[in-house]
Amino acid sequence: MKLSLSWIKDFVNIPEDMDMKQLAYDLTMDTVEVEDVEYLADHFDHMVVGVIEDIEPHPNADKLRVCKVDIGDGEIKDIVCGGINLEKGMRVAVSCPGAIVRWHGEGEPVEIKKSKLRGVASYGMICASDEIGLGDLFPASQEAEILDLSAFDVPAGTTLADALDLNDVLLEIDNKSMTNRPDLWGHYGIAREIAALYNLPLAEIKPFETDVQSDFNVEIADPDRCPRYIGVEMSGVNVKEAPYQMQSRIWKVGMRPINALVDITNYVMLATGNPTHAFDADNISDHIVVRHAAENEKLLLLNDKELSLCTDDLVITDSEGPVALAGVMGGAKDSILPKTERVILEVANFEAAGIRRTALRYDNRTEASSRYEKAIDPERCDQALALSMQYFKELYPELKVTGYCDKYVKKLKRAEIDVNLVWLEKRLGKHLTNDEIQGKLEKLGFDVQINGEDMHVIAPTWRSTGDISIKDDVMEEVARMYGYDNFEPTSFTTTFDSAINQKDQDLVRNMKEFLAIRCGMQEIYTYPWVNDVYLNAIMQTTEGMLRLSTPPAPDLSYLRASLLPNICEAVAKNERYFNDFSIFEEAQVFHDANYTSPYDKSELLPEQRRHIAGAFASSVKDVKELFQEAKGVLEYMPRYTHQAAFEFRKEEKPVWADNVVWLNIYRGDEKIGDMGLLAKKASMDCGIKNLSVMLFELDVLKLKPLISRTNKFTHLAAYPENEYDISMLFDSNAVWSDMHEAILGKKKASEFLKKADFVDEYRGKQIPQGKKSVTIRLTIGSNEKTLTSQEIENVANQVMKKLQKKMGAELRTQ
Known part of the structure; x- marks a missing residue:
């Protein structure tokens, strides 16, 4: 503003x-x-009022003329100009060398310099209004029309800012x-x-008084939506230009002057903050009624936009139907016409939330609705009415008030707050005397009564519509009036305890670092809503999902209940650029579970949980490689993030997964997530054409960080350790976990055996039916000496004997 x-x-x-x-x-x-302080006159630097002394034809151009212009410096200047309305004796705006203008009001600003136009020297430029930013204040009636300043009786050479009263400062809020x-x-x-x-005196706006008696009436059907409505019927008016000062002030703050009748309403709104509206009284049938619209009732607005109204809309009507959308915009029927001679002035107050809903519903926010939706107090109608009638009488001396009605059906109750002065001093951190506190509040319009340590405060009407409601609001008023800069910084005493170990938060951070740093995955961030295409492909149902009342787009109406639809959308978009990549996201998901709010037991809330999900996508790796990569990441995640280990089972296939390649993820007996290959149909529905996609998703809130670390420090081996590979035949259904237990279980094969790792397995022609060859790498060493080759052989033989005894393994000979 x-x-x-x-x-x-x-x-x-x-x-x-x-x-x-x-x-x-x-x-x-x-x-x-205050965002900016703008000195308006700076925009008109090097611009003066010039008087055209003579006009001569241009020798080399039919559409140009050479003007002899007096700019007040004692020397007549030649200025070449193509304006169509140039006349001898005309006062014009002259941009001298150094001024900044826009040619024909378009393009980038340019600096005026002495130049020649078609061979004739030209000093400066005679300007049209839009070339110097005054197009809205002085609208041109035709193209190439020069700004005529003859109505401004100022001598040649007067700066344009002085002549047009533009020596003003604008504050941008x-x-x-x-x-x-x-x-x-x-x-x-x-x-x-x-x-x-x-501490300056504030001018009082004296209330308007009238003793007019008439049958003019206003009826308010819903006092909650319209607490107050003042209507004033007047004759003796007409459509003409408003005084220049009124027009220029309206223009300075960003609005466009129109005519005196409309300008008065806008001027009063900008002055008091309370919108007003003028109806053409000859277009109003019978009396005014403020009511709810009927379902599908029609209203054509001033901007030619026809609305089909609903019952939540508040309208101003006459006996024939709606004439205005209350608090937003007037209707075309009641508009001020070129021959308007009687008006009905509306000065009203409307409920904020209703105006906000209506303006949003029809995407029609106006200067009026922007103010009403902030909750204006109904007492301000008195100020708006007083100023309106003052300006009407000044502009129309023959004006007569023929009707007046003030319906104030729901009085505003001023906010009352009790504040303990001991509490106030403690919160402020500074002692202020009772007189100081009372003085600062009374300057702002508060009524204050102090009795001992208690203070009773009554807020003014203009602060009682929700702004001032609790004692903390009163404290803020005292603090800001004292000046935040005037509070001296004070040291405070505190006790620093040991750092809080938030293992749940650490776990989330550790998982993201594990996936990004150790596993090389890219973290992504997506919106909380889901595109219907990916929702249907992955979830295949919207049951239990939250629907947005005002979605950002028609196909983005649901909040995500899983991260996978947005993950798949990201995969589809990245397929154009990459043929092998992996991504993940950790974020909230939403379920319509109707949880009870801890603050209001009558309020039901959705369930909000946190999930972590990812995708491994590739067209260069086969499904087996992708599966092993994804499963490996998930298997190693608990170890590197210090949480309870996962288990993989096949219990319930996810709806989006391939029929064969999928696993459920468990922690103990509780399911915490799924992983699997995105089914071909789901992949095609997502627009993923050439990539195989392995997905996983975990419920973060079901993950449990380990309570304490079990890692122990061990020195590096002082003596060399040796790796020894053995290959043995096992039954084809034997698993590595049983082999590992046999080698390094409760009774190790040898004290020199440090570690046993799986290398690979093989099935082929050289391997008997029903068998498989497993290669195991043994790490052998001593903490006290360097082992001989025979000692190493002995350890390997002990391992093979133990595997033979425990699992029926045989040494592979070919």
Whole structure:
């Protein structure tokens, strides 16, 4: 939001020597964030008002003329110009060398320099309004029309900023910093804050009074949605231009002046923060009714957008139907027409949440709805009405008020808060006297009563629509008015205990580091919603999933209950660039489990868990390699991340998996995840054409980190260790775990045996039917000496004898 400093000065007398940077800093520290201080006159540097003394034809161009222009420096300048409305004696805007303009209002800004146009020297440029950024303030009626400033009675050479009252300072406010401060959405609200900050008097807006008696009436059907509605019927008006000062102020803060009737409503909204609207009274049949729309009731808005309304929408109607969408935009039926002579002024207050829903529903946020949805107080209608009637009477001296109705059906209750002064001092960390506290709050409009250590505070109406509701809000008001910069830093005493060991969090971090660093996988991040294509391919059902009421796109309406659909989408997108890669993601998943909120037992919440999932995709590896890679990663994960080991079983096939290549992952008797090959149909439905994809997914909350580390430090071997391979024949159904137990079980084959590792297995022509050859690598060594070759042979023989005795193994001879 932009604010004009000269406009603010209508309400508070800011000292002329006030440093604008200091003002912006103080407002930022105490009230709202000032993003920028813009000196408007800087945009019109090297621009002056010139008077055309004579006009001559250009010798070399039919559409150009040579103007003799007085720019106030005592010398008549030749300026070549192609404007179609040039006249002798006309006051024009002249951009002298050094000025920055946009040619014909388009393209990048350029600097004006002395130049020749078709062989004739030209000093500067006579400008159209859009070439110097004034197109909205002085709209051209036709192409190549020069800005005519003849209505401004200023001498030649007057700077353009002085002539057009553009020596103003604009404060640009970050809207997000005042979302909870509806009182600040206008110049008067900011002026009130400045008055409180610098202890300056604030101008009072005197209320409008009338004794008009008429049958003009307003009916409010829903007081909760419309607490107050003021209607004023007036005659003796017409459509004309508003005074230049009103137009320029509207333009300065980013809106476009239209005509006096419309400009008054916008001007009052920008001044007070309370929107107003003018109806053409001759287009209103009977009296005004504020009610809910009927289902599918039609309304054509001022922007020519036709709406099919619903019963949640609030509308302004006459006896024939809706004439405006309450708090958002007027209807085409009631618009101000070129021949309007009677108006009905609306000054109203509407419920914030309802206006927000309606504006969002029709994607039609306006300056009015942006203010109403912040929760404006209904008492502000008095200020908006008073200013509106002041300007109407000034612009239309013949105006007559023919009807007046103020329906205030739901009075605003001012917020009342009790604050203990001992608590306040403890929270502030500083002692302030009762007079200081009371003075600072009263500057902001609060009523304060102090009795001993207790303080009773009544918030002003403009702070009672949700902004001030608890004692902490009062503390914030005292602190910011005292000045956050004025609080001296103090040391505090604390006791540092031992670091908290958050093993659950460490486990998640360790798993991500294991997958990324040790396994070379790429971590990805996806949105929490799921594309319907991948949802149908992987999940094949939406049962138990959460549906978004306002999805980002029609095919993104469900929140993920598994990470695999988004993992597969990432695989499909990366297939264009890579033929062998692996990815993983750790994130939340959502289930419609209706958990009870710990804060409100009547509120049901979805279940939110954390999963970790990944994909191994390749067109250069066969399925066996991919399966071994994925299973190896999962088998080694517990060891490297220090958690309870996994077990692999075949109990229940995942819906997305191949019929053969899949495993369930268990920890003890509890299933914690799945892994498997993405089925061919699911792969094609995902658009994955040439890759084999091995997927896995684990429920992170079911993983259990080990309570304490069992690793022990051991010295490196002082004497050489030897590797010795043996190949033996086993029954084809023998498993490595049994072999390992036989070699290194409770009774080791030899004290010199350090380790036994699986190397490979082989089945072929040289191997008898029903048998397989297994190669085992033995690590043999002593902590006390270097073993001889005979001692090493003896250890290997002991291992082979033990395997022969325990498992019926035979030494392979060929």
